[in-house]
Amino acid sequence: MDARPNSPEARDIRYHMHAYTNARKHQETGPLVIEKGDGVYVEDIAGNRYIEAMAGLWSVAVGFSEKRLVEAATRQMSKLPFYHDFGSKAHSPLIDLAEKLVQMAPVPMSKAYFTNSGSEANDTAIKMIWYRSNALGQPARKKIISRKRGYHGVTIASASLTGLPNNHLSFDLPIANILHTSTPHHWRDAEPGESEEQFSSRLAYDIEKLILAEGPETIAAFIGEPIMGAGGVIVPPAGYWQKIQAVLSKYDILLVADEVICGFGRTGEMFGSQTFGIRPDIMVLSKQISSSYLPISALIINDKVFEPIADESNRIGTFGHGFTGGGHPVAAAVALENIKLIEERDLVGNARKVGAHLQARLRKLASHPLVGEVRGVGLIAAVELVADKASKAPWGKPAALGALVNGFLQQNGVISRNMGDAIAFCPPLIITETQIDTLVGAFERSLDAALPQVRAQANA
Numbered sequence: 001m002d003a004r005p006n007s008p009e010a011r012d013i014r015y016h017m018h019a020y021t022n023a024r025k026h027q028e029t030g031p032l033v034i035e036k037g038d039g040v041y042v043e044d045i046a047g048n049r050y051i052e053a054m055a056g057l058w059s060v061a062v063g064f065s066e067k068r069l070v071e072a073a074t075r076q077m078s079k080l081p082f083y084h085d086f087g088s089k090a091h092s093p094l095i096d097l098a099e100k101l102v103q104m105a106p107v108p109m110s111k112a113y114f115t116n117s118g119s120e121a122n123d124t125a126i127k128m129i130w131y132r133s134n135a136l137g138q139p140a141r142k143k144i145i146s147r148k149r150g151y152h153g154v155t156i157a158s159a160s161l162t163g164l165p166n167n168h169l170s171f172d173l174p175i176a177n178i179l180h181t182s183t184p185h186h187w188r189d190a191e192p193g194e195s196e197e198q199f200s201s202r203l204a205y206d207i208e209k210l211i212l213a214e215g216p217e218t219i220a221a222f223i224g225e226p227i228m229g230a231g232g233v234i235v236p237p238a239g240y241w242q243k244i245q246a247v248l249s250k251y252d253i254l255l256v257a258d259e260v261i262c263g264f265g266r267t268g269e270m271f272g273s274q275t276f277g278i279r280p281d282i283m284v285l286s287k288q289i290s291s292s293y294l295p296i297s298a299l300i301i302n303d304k305v306f307e308p309i310a311d312e313s314n315r316i317g318t319f320g321h322g323f324t325g326g327g328h329p330v331a332a333a334v335a336l337e338n339i340k341l342i343e344e345r346d347l348v349g350n351a352r353k354v355g356a357h358l359q360a361r362l363r364k365l366a367s368h369p370l371v372g373e374v375r376g377v378g379l380i381a382a383v384e385l386v387a388d389k390a391s392k393a394p395w396g397k398p399a400a401l402g403a404l405v406n407g408f409l410q411q412n413g414v415i416s417r418n419m420g421d422a423i424a425f426c427p428p429l430i431i432t433e434t435q436i437d438t439l440v441g442a443f444e445r446s447l448d449a450a451l452p453q454v455r456a457q458a459n460a
């Protein structure tokens, strides 16, 4: 770190409080200041180049230097830099994007509603669901089932859906009416000898028991990511979504697919719902919708959701919800151009093809002494590290080994993220097989660099 008092690092420490950061430790370590982007690479202010193996925050599909998105933003900024959709107003980028999203959806959908972030979109989903229950004359139907280790954002209601301790501790969360069911992680949580199908049946049975215990008339919806992202890239076991959906249909419970990470090609299909045969009533979209060049998110809802809401808004006089920046014209224009690029360049096909290469390369590391599990689909993967393969025990405190290897990875020119002891890979969808080889090579060197320390401590 540059120690000069007026260096960007020193000014960052002085003036900037960071998201998702140990604020006290940051005063000692300082920031990594990223200055520019080029394809799958970013460069810091010291001129070091990294493969951005997380696509920023699971989001930059088209890479970090796409001129067509810059031009789309510039065009729209010159023509109409701001407008909104309150009180029946509209503008062309938003109408075009709404039409595009409803037509792209893998199940029959009716309307698109626009927000600015994944968290806002999930908060909006909850409000729509509650409003709908009241519209249907079912005011008791307000509970929402989410999952431990699910990630749905950080606003008060979305953070409550999120099933991770760091999003609840000292925030006085979760709020009422949010229930958390089991994580579908076969490797970690299955009983000895339990097959994936058997494990899925057990989890579906757990959900049914929860519904019956709470009273089916009180359960409004179930929310889940097709693949859990921030909870550690948990790929659902065989039969999971089919069995869960059978239970939800039995009790007429809405299904919300949080496609914020999986949407727009990540899993090798346009949506994660296609990869896993999910038939949602609400789809929540963000991140890769605009490659995060500008903030925008959307909910796609079917008529089962829209029609009662329309009736209720007619009774009250309005649907009293909306954000000033929701459906911003410049963000909408960028999202449209970004989706066009994903289609034109067949980035979904690339995620399938290069993703298969990533998955195969990572699985070759399964015999490494520090690797517990390799998991993933398409261009999203995680490698869970352990100190002891048989017992799956961590190295000292949970997350210590993940942080150690992630540190080596950064020194080796790859930006990744450790979620506990799981190292995640979620690169831009434009990545090539050669770049994957560089990335996995750097990861292998990082594992080897960590091994002596792990062994030394185990022997101490």
Ligand SMILES: Cc1ncc(COP(=O)(O)O)c(C=O)c1O
Pocket: 057, 116, 117, 118, 119, 120, 122, 151, 152, 153, 154, 225, 229, 230, 258, 259, 260, 261, 286
């Ligand atoms: C699946 C999922 N849902 C919601 C969110 C929240 O999105 P945002 O950070 O834009 O509020 C995220 C963010 O990582 C996410 O991964």
